[in-house]
Amino acid sequence: RYVGVMERFTGLGLGEADGTVDMGSDSNGGMGAPSSVDIVWLSYLEKKFYRLNVKFSSELQDKIRQKFRTKYYDWPAKRYWAFTGFVINMLPKGHVWLYVDGIGRRELVCDTLVGREVNVPLQDFDEDGYRYRKTLDAFCEGRLGDYTWAEENFKRNGLSDGLWDTYKTKYNYEIEFKFEDEKAVLDVDYLYRFLTGEFWHRDNKPMPSVLPRVREIQAGWEVGTTIYDGNFYFDEEEIIKGYAEAFKAKGASGKLMIEVSKYNNWFTIYLLVSGKKYPLTKTKIHVFRTTPQHLKEEKWPFYNNHPDIYSGDIHYVGE
Incomplete structure (x- = not known):
């Protein structure tokens, strides 16, 4: 079954709850480990839409499942925790990294996924944004106004695939x-x-x-x-x-x-x-x-x- 993303954040950094699915929030006592992702997003810096629709390999599914099943120790609290969050992190140029997240720990489980560029009408993506900004360029520039340091960083350093490697x-x-x-x-x-x-x-x-x-x-x-x-x-x-x-x-x-x-x-x-x-x-x-x-x-x-x-x-x- 498909589960909607519980939280969506922009500009927090690598792995920082940008699209966290809370795996322990189901009323039936939790959800199974994710086996696929279907997501569309807009890169404000690039002014491009991307889509990633992928079924995870059996190896990746096993890896994620094992992470959720394995508990880790918290020294100050003197107790064990389990991972409860699944983080979908969208990077520039369509790159997507996947993490498991819990109290006091976050681990990267996949860094090889890449979405494809797609055409999406701004009105379908963000109706309010279309109403107030009219064009994709104006909408992205307006959104970047909330992340001035990111825009300055982009002007200084640009975007490089090699950086993620x-x-x-x-x-x-x-x-x-x-x-x-x-x-x-x-x-x-x-x-x-x-x-x-x-x-x-x-x-x-x-x-x-x-x-x-x-x-x-x-x-x-x-x-x-x-x-x-x-x-x-x-x-x-x-x-x-x-x-x-x-x-x-x-x-x-x-x-x-x-x-x-x-x-x-x-x-x-x-x-x-x-x-x-x-x-x-x-x-x-x-x-x-x-x-x-x-x-x-x-x-x-x-x-x-x-x-x-x-x-x-x-x-x-x-x-």
Whole structure:
């Protein structure tokens, strides 16, 4: 049976609930795993309509079904969750990525689907938009007015099929913190976000050994009774070039190292592959410190190397 999309959002970024189907919302206790997609959408930047009407391969259906059946562990809550959302993410030039989504986790399950360009009368697609804007060009320009940063991004960078291939490229590496202070202990919960829009909190089993480029890390650590909460935002151009250089040898494996100084106010970040370091010096970092005394100055970052840009304003070309 067909199920309508529960939520529709524009401009939120890769994997961010752009067409989420809530798989647990059925009054009968949930729905079966999706086996096909039929969707029409308008790319405001390209001023083109696309349609994707596809039945999933048996391999993809099995993969999605297995994801919904497999639970994952939440360290802070000390409980297991299951994926409940199915995200259909429309990218430029007709590309469609599919994700499974749940509390504290999102995973990309398919990145190879491409819709075809179709002709759709604006009046049939958006009756109100046709009434007020009359033409497709005017309608798209009006809608882009709500996403000025996206339009500016397009003017600077254009649209490239190769960008999505770069984003989804995976490498064999681990992420490791190294503390100069031997008393420092990494917290039980942390968050890793990747260029693909995927993210993970800590699980009770090892993370996948093959991962995309990391985009953001949120991690806490304790030194005695003092708690540090760190946020690391990686520079897009630097990680694209850095990963490609570090892992250029076939079969290369390595680590993303985050070294924390004794006083928790200096960080050295690099890729370590075959004994060679590839520095990532453009990472934006801020850290909050919490002490038992709850000092007034703890309202502000203990360390911040990007005071001129708010973390919510850090965007990537492919968002």
